[in-house]
Amino acid sequence: MKTPLFLIIILMAACVYAQDASIKKDGSTYSIELPAVRPELKPGDGKERTEAMCNICHSLDYISMQPQLSRGGWTAEVNKMINVFGAPMSEDDAKVIINYLTIIYGKKD
Amino acid sequence: MNTLFTRRGFLKTAGIITAGVTLGRFDDLVASENKPIIFPEKKKDLILLTSRPPQLETPLPYFKELITPNDALFVRWHLANIPTSVDLNQWKLKVNGNVDEELTLSMDDLKNKFEKATYTAVIQCSGNGRSFFEPRVPGGQWKNGAMGNVTWGGVRLKDILAGAGIKGGSVEIAFDGLDTGPLPSVPDFIKSLSVDKALEDDIIIAYEMNGGRLTMLNGFPVRLIVPGWYATYWVKALDTITVQPKQFDGFWMKTAYRIPDNACACIPGGSKPQKTVPINRMNVRSLIIDPADGQKIKTNKPTEIMGLAFSGGYSIKDVLVSVDEGRTWKEARLGQDKGRYSWVQWFYPWRPAKPGRYTIMARAVNSIGESQPMESLWNPAGFMRNKIEKIEVNVG
Numbered sequence: 001m002k003t004p005l006f007l008i009i010i011l012m013a014a015c016v017y018a019q020d021a022s023i024k025k026d027g028s029t030y031s032i033e034l035p036a037v038r039p040e041l042k043p044g045d046g047k048e049r050t051e052a053m054c055n056i057c058h059s060l061d062y063i064s065m066q067p068q069l070s071r072g073g074w075t076a077e078v079n080k081m082i083n084v085f086g087a088p089m090s091e092d093d094a095k096v097i098i099n100y101l102t103i104i105y106g107k108k109d
Numbered sequence: 110m111n112t113l114f115t116r117r118g119f120l121k122t123a124g125i126i127t128a129g130v131t132l133g134r135f136d137d138l139v140a141s142e143n144k145p146i147i148f149p150e151k152k153k154d155l156i157l158l159t160s161r162p163p164q165l166e167t168p169l170p171y172f173k174e175l176i177t178p179n180d181a182l183f184v185r186w187h188l189a190n191i192p193t194s195v196d197l198n199q200w201k202l203k204v205n206g207n208v209d210e211e212l213t214l215s216m217d218d219l220k221n222k223f224e225k226a227t228y229t230a231v232i233q234c235s236g237n238g239r240s241f242f243e244p245r246v247p248g249g250q251w252k253n254g255a256m257g258n259v260t261w262g263g264v265r266l267k268d269i270l271a272g273a274g275i276k277g278g279s280v281e282i283a284f285d286g287l288d289t290g291p292l293p294s295v296p297d298f299i300k301s302l303s304v305d306k307a308l309e310d311d312i313i314i315a316y317e318m319n320g321g322r323l324t325m326l327n328g329f330p331v332r333l334i335v336p337g338w339y340a341t342y343w344v345k346a347l348d349t350i351t352v353q354p355k356q357f358d359g360f361w362m363k364t365a366y367r368i369p370d371n372a373c374a375c376i377p378g379g380s381k382p383q384k385t386v387p388i389n390r391m392n393v394r395s396l397i398i399d400p401a402d403g404q405k406i407k408t409n410k411p412t413e414i415m416g417l418a419f420s421g422g423y424s425i426k427d428v429l430v431s432v433d434e435g436r437t438w439k440e441a442r443l444g445q446d447k448g449r450y451s452w453v454q455w456f457y458p459w460r461p462a463k464p465g466r467y468t469i470m471a472r473a474v475n476s477i478g479e480s481q482p483m484e485s486l487w488n489p490a491g492f493m494r495n496k497i498e499k500i501e502v503n504v505g
Binding site for chain 1: 129131133146147148149150151157158159160161162163180189193194195196197198240245246247249250290291292293294295296322324325326329330360364
């Protein structure tokens with residue numbers, strides 16, 4: 001049986017529609033573009049230093065998504081970033097950042 | 110999430126380019142527009158946990174389907190430089206280390222020179238449900254959407270290893286992907302399996318998900334599939350397999366992704382474990398998908414409660430449902446069986462006769478008698494949540 005022309009056109013349109021334009025194929029190369037996103041932190045003393053340091057390796061939503069941690073909890077996180085991942089930070093930076101995180105993203109008690 | 114997200118069109122320039130692979134750098138400019146942030150090849154309603162590297166969670170309603178669509182599957186990367194462009198003519202899978210013969214395989218080699226294996230398997234992040242831990246723990250604050258059920262197609266790892274020939278005295282196999290750390294001091298994301306585990310029949314290197322190629326954010330061009338085990342081992346954008354003469358001791362094995370070394374992988378809330386081991390096989394879980402928590406239901410109207418259940422490689426034998434907060438339990442009907450690594454859907458007909466608030470619970474048992482605890486089990490990394498979940502509905 002012959003497929004009616006209008007059906008072919010509808011099917012072709014559906015195919016084009018189903019193709020995801022968010023990945024590009026150029027010959028044998030597949031590419032995506034990531035959205036430009038830059039989450040920010042809440043205002044507070046030390047925000048600028050925290051944003052500058054904690055944005056180097058990952059976005060700042062790594063901080064804002066966390067539950068409210070105690071001072072000990074935030075100190076452990078910042079120490080982990082320094083000792084395990086090599087965050088390039090002075091002792092003074094660490095002090096200011098831990099204070100900021102505890103006050104702004106810490107447990108209220 | 111309380112952060113304001115902004116976006117300014119798309120990246121203009123690519124990041125680092127080596128041998129046909131580009132690793133994404135993110136634009137650092139704050140935008141004025143306030144549009145939803147959409148990641149390539151992904152639905153716009155995925156829940157954004159972090160943007161660089163991307164971590165996206167699947168909203169529960171997608172789990173009404175037996176198979177999770179590629180564009181709804183969750184995304185979880187560790188290191189900021191993720192592959193954003195791959196040239197299949199240049200990309201190669203390398204097998205090296207303690208082998209008789211090093212291999213360099215192209216995508217065509219994988220597809221043409223090896224037998225294809227296909228099965229459906231649950232992929233679940235170790236930290237799925239972490240945000241429900243009490244006391245709370247730091248890490249990715251996932252609800253229950255860091256999982257999915259996908260049909261994977263690819264090549265058996267053991268066939269590839271047989272091609273290379275594992276030398277006597279080998280202990281582990283290490284798996285490395287194209288992603289790299291943002292600074293040289295950040296340990297590369299490399300995972301390892303014992304040689305015995307790696308040679309199991311069902312471990313594959315997948316180049317297909319649900320019949321199509323892998324989405325870039327889920328590990329294009331190939332990823333390791335270790336069915337029954339947590340997804341931390343399912344290395345994305347895999348390109349190097351290294352046979353190790355001794356135990357591999359990279360950060361992501363030796364320090365991260367570890368659980369208390371006891372039967373429940375649990376310790377008292379807030380304490381520290383004495384001894385830990387690498388996380389491994391998944392425990393039993395069941396979730397209630399429909400109705401949703403807090404939904405309204407009409408008195409006396411016949412409804413069907415629906416959910417899913419799975420376990421780490423042992424089929425689900427029974428799902429028991431309670432509509433009276435755990436006082437009485439009845440068996441649910443199980444749906445189509447897609448094998449021991451897949452999740453199974455379950456259905457429970459219900460006609461609430463009296464108005465009021467009802468607590469619905471579901472509990473699964475697998476074929477070796479493993480089940481779920483009533484109270485949540487705690488560990489400091491927030492892994493392996495599997496308590497019996499509860500939802501509340503309003504009948505009236």
